[in-house]
Amino acid sequence: MTTTLGRPGTRPSAARLGLYRAAIELKTFFRERDAVVFTFALPAVILALLGAIFDGVYPGSDVTSAEYLAPSMIAAGIASTTFVNLGTGIATDRDDGTLRRLRGAPMPPSAYVIGKILMALVVTVGETLLLLGIAVVAFDVRLPTDPARWFTFGWVFLLGTTACALAGIAASSLAGSARSAGAVMHLPYLVLAFVSGVFFTPVGALPGPLITLGSLFPLKWMAQGFRSVFLPDSILPQEVVPSWEHGRIALVLAAWCIGGMLLCLTTFRWHGRRGR
Amino acid sequence: MTDTPAVRVRGLRKTYGDTLAVDGVDLDVAAGEVVALLGPNGAGKTSTIEILEGHRDRDAGEVRVLGHDPARAGLDWRTGIGIVTQDGADLTELTVREAVRHFARYYPEPRDPDDAIELVGLTGKADARVRTLSGGQRRRLDVAIGVVGRPRLLFLDEPTTGFDPQARRQFWALIRRLAADEGCTILLSTHYLEEAEALADRVAVIVDGRIVAAGTPATLGGRATARTLVRWADGRQETDDPAALVASLTRRYGGVVPGLTISRPSLEDVYLDLIGDPS
Structure with a gap:
């Protein structure tokens, strides 16, 4: 090789470019009305609506239907801002030329992934705070004071966010175009929200086969984990089994993290379906 | 470099x-x-x-x-x-x-x-x-x-x-x-x-x-070396040396050659020929 290229060595690091990518991704996300309405606002609207519609107190406890709904909706909110957000976002990037342009620039691929993950993380934290705010203000959900419960909240949030984000990145390859991406991502999201006992409460009242179906996916376990943070143990008879099953929650979510990572590595495509 | x-x-x-x-x-x-x-x-x-x-x-x-x-x-x-x-x-x-x-x-x-x-x-x-x-x-x-x-x-x-x-x-x-x-x-x-x-x-x-x-x-x-088409009121001729042809025409008509045009194939002619356009 005879040619000196550019000015190697002074190219910015992948970590720094990842931060720049995150900034541009966030800017783009919050300027796209579709994304903000369907990904960010929709879970809050559903929580407010269902919380207002559901009424009554579960027998044997002082937990209202709205209080029961709120932690599950936090889980669904996370699934929306990670799984749906990343799935549609990456499918769109593949379709509209974003990925092609980035591959044409001297950008390490990891910078793109870092940018997407940071963007999803920021949006997810914002979503969670919004839903918690609605739950506390409108539905009298009490924030726990026991640090052990916040510790549970922390690991469920972390594992759940990671699992759903990886599943979203993997699922982005299923959408053929940007236009179909919304439908391709929202359908499984809505189905899972029902069979995981989020939109339908309590989870224990779901038909057996649907419970089995929901138990295969992370949303059910994430919702159960958050309920264990915000609800008293007196609600346990309404669960599928009368236990919070923390060990099993951690196991399923971790398994989805690993499986999701493997799926991403095997299915991720930089190119659209036009072939190479 | x-x-x-x-x-x-x-x-x-x-x-x-x-x-x-x-x-x-x-x-x-x-x-x-x-x-x-x-x-x-x-x-x-x-x-x-x-x-x-x-x-x-x-x-x-x-x-x-x-x-x-x-x-x-x-x-x-x-x-x-x-x-x-x-x-x-x-x-x-x-x-x-x-x-x-x-x-x-x-x-x-x-x-x-x-x-x-x-x-x-x-x-x-x-x-x-x-x-x-x-x-x-x-x-x-x-x-x-x-x-x-x-x-x-x-x-x-x-x-x-x-x-x-x-x-x-x-x-x-x-x-x-x-x-x-x-x-x-x-x-x-x-x-x-x-x-x-x-x-x-x-x-x-x-x-x-x-x-x-x-x-x-x-x-x-081959546009630069292609033969040039010279046309005038009473005839047309392809030539490698249009200047000489025009000079002899000028002598023949004793001055202005009526309807004289001199053209090389346009780039468009060449291109359409190359891509096999039948028009």
Whole structure:
């Protein structure tokens, strides 16, 4: 090789470019009305609506239907801002030329992934705070004071966010175009929200086969984990089994993290379906 | 270093399933040159350019772009090339300045983003959202992003498709400025004959995946040496020496030759002949 290229060595690091990518991704996300309405606002609207519609107190406890709904909706909110957000976002990037342009620039691929993950993380934290705010203000959900419960909240949030984000990145390859991406991502999201006992409460009242179906996916376990943070143990008879099953929650979510990572590595495509 | 050809291609082949898209293309682009890959739609222009950009695999052939094989070249190689695709629809929610500034960050020694915006004539639109730009402005933004990293070689894939005549003239002026003032080597593809003639130092005509002619616009397809057709009121004759024929005609008519025209085959005649157009 005879040619000196550019000015190697002074190219910015992948970590720094990842931060720049995150900034541009966030800017783009919050300027796209579709994304903000369907990904960010929709879970809050559903929580407010269902919380207002559901009424009554579960027998044997002082937990209202709205209080029961709120932690599950936090889980669904996370699934929306990670799984749906990343799935549609990456499918769109593949379709509209974003990925092609980035591959044409001297950008390490990891910078793109870092940018997407940071963007999803920021949006997810914002979503969670919004839903918690609605739950506390409108539905009298009490924030726990026991640090052990916040510790549970922390690991469920972390594992759940990671699992759903990886599943979203993997699922982005299923959408053929940007236009179909919304439908391709929202359908499984809505189905899972029902069979995981989020939109339908309590989870224990779901038909057996649907419970089995929901138990295969992370949303059910994430919702159960958050309920264990915000609800008293007196609600346990309404669960599928009368236990919070923390060990099993951690196991399923971790398994989805690993499986999701493997799926991403095997299915991720930089190119659209036009072939190479 | 400047002696290294910017692009050297030998025997390039690419098939999609049963379709042969690129069938043994040879191509050289010297540093500082503007070369046009001219051909009808589906001739293999975009496939060829995408292989040179490192965006597409090839089936056979030797390819060197800035001295490296694009299929294996890394990010340092990418700092030396700029790419303007024909169908980018991204960045819609950003402003022109935000988009150019962001892409400047990937390069070790980028242009000032505002200078790049000025170079393409979008200064007045710097704070406009990209989705509000016209088609011509949008492509000029693509060029600004393509050159913000100070590339040594710029690829332009059918850059003016769908432009109105005025936007096309403005775009040509931009490309000439890049080549003349910035010393940028440019490989562009186009299916507009007049675009190749207006911009390129050399033209390679590609038909059905093969280069069927190459040369300067003046000599393409033997145009410079083709016989000249002399026509006058009472006759017509093809000749290698039109000046002598006209002199003898002048003597014969004793002054003005009635209805005299002298014509060489136009570039369009040559091109249509090359691509096998029956008209």
